[in-house]
Amino acid sequence: MKIRALTKPMRESLFVKQNSSKWKSYEQMSAATPDELADRFVDITNDLAYAKTFYPKSKTTEYLNGIAALLHQSIYKNKKEDTNTFIEFWKFELPILFYTYRRQLLYALIFFVISSLIGILSAKYDDSFLRLILGDGYVNMTNENIAKGDPFGVYKKQGEFSMFFMIAANNIYVSLLMFVSGIFFSIGPVFFILRNGIMLGSFEYYFFSKGLGLESILVIWIHGTLEISAIIIAGGAGLVLGHGLLFPKTYTRLQAFIKSAKDGTKIALGILPIIVVAAIFESFVTRHTDMPIWLSVSILGGSFLFMVWYVVLYPAQLIKRTQNINNV
Numbered sequence: 001m002k003i004r005a006l007t008k009p010m011r012e013s014l015f016v017k018q019n020s021s022k023w024k025s026y027e028q029m030s031a032a033t034p035d036e037l038a039d040r041f042v043d044i045t046n047d048l049a050y051a052k053t054f055y056p057k058s059k060t061t062e063y064l065n066g067i068a069a070l071l072h073q074s075i076y077k078n079k080k081e082d083t084n085t086f087i088e089f090w091k092f093e094l095p096i097l098f099y100t101y102r103r104q105l106l107y108a109l110i111f112f113v114i115s116s117l118i119g120i121l122s123a124k125y126d127d128s129f130l131r132l133i134l135g136d137g138y139v140n141m142t143n144e145n146i147a148k149g150d151p152f153g154v155y156k157k158q159g160e161f162s163m164f165f166m167i168a169a170n171n172i173y174v175s176l177l178m179f180v181s182g183i184f185f186s187i188g189p190v191f192f193i194l195r196n197g198i199m200l201g202s203f204e205y206y207f208f209s210k211g212l213g214l215e216s217i218l219v220i221w222i223h224g225t226l227e228i229s230a231i232i233i234a235g236g237a238g239l240v241l242g243h244g245l246l247f248p249k250t251y252t253r254l255q256a257f258i259k260s261a262k263d264g265t266k267i268a269l270g271i272l273p274i275i276v277v278a279a280i281f282e283s284f285v286t287r288h289t290d291m292p293i294w295l296s297v298s299i300l301g302g303s304f305l306f307m308v309w310y311v312v313l314y315p316a317q318l319i320k321r322t323q324n325i326n327n328v
Helices: 012-028 034-054 059-075 082-100 102-125 127-134 136-148 160-183 187-209 213-246 253-270 272-285 293-327
Strands: none
Touching: 012 034, 012 059, 034 059, 059 082, 059 293, 082 102, 082 253, 082 293, 102 127, 102 187, 102 213, 102 293, 127 136, 127 187, 160 187, 160 213, 160 253, 160 272, 187 213, 213 253, 213 272, 213 293, 253 272, 272 293
């Protein structure tokens, strides 16, 4: 193990420059033997301890935390089973990325909430705004359904399977588009987040203005909880992509972009199962608008708690657990 003098710390930029190649090779985790993997873990914790001492709140320390966590979990992997690697991604790697880029995800959430409020206020004070955003066809159809006593009949018009494939394909396309648009210095994701937030705000105001607010939540948010969460995370992934171009820090702009593109891609692809489950709910479950209230609340409440746990609480616990191991 290397021992560094603690009395004269080197500048963070020099520390990164001297070790970046090694860290990148560790991040790829291409060790040939478990012993080599263990040696890498010991070495990275040494670098992490140094970074915690002299750059405790820096991105370098967060980055090393993530590598240490990945290496720690990799020590216990069964490399002979490909399915194990598949599971490890959602169990460890994706949550660590959520934690590493928590600021970008928070910004996406804030943008979405603000734009939703804009949609609500615009629809409230401008009668033409609702039709401009949702379209005359949708508003007229929903007004007819409300008159018939079936305000959410739109979810029953199409067969379950055809509806599922159409919705899943569309939502995957929109999410990946939000991510890829981050290449335009994060302007694209912000635009799509604002657009979707305004649509949601005006959409919900429409039902509340008809006295159907609570019913819309109990019906629409059965699938909407996961769907909207995925849209926000996809927007956050786009911000991650643009982050490397805007803030390369001690890396070259190309190096920073390659890393942010790799991490953003993992986040964007990692939420695809959530998008698929949301499409299943919308196609097969939401159409049952007369389901018991307790069942509706259980589904949307369970979806909300899962997203908070998986994106916020679990990643923080995972990093904390790794830090405790590193401090032993």
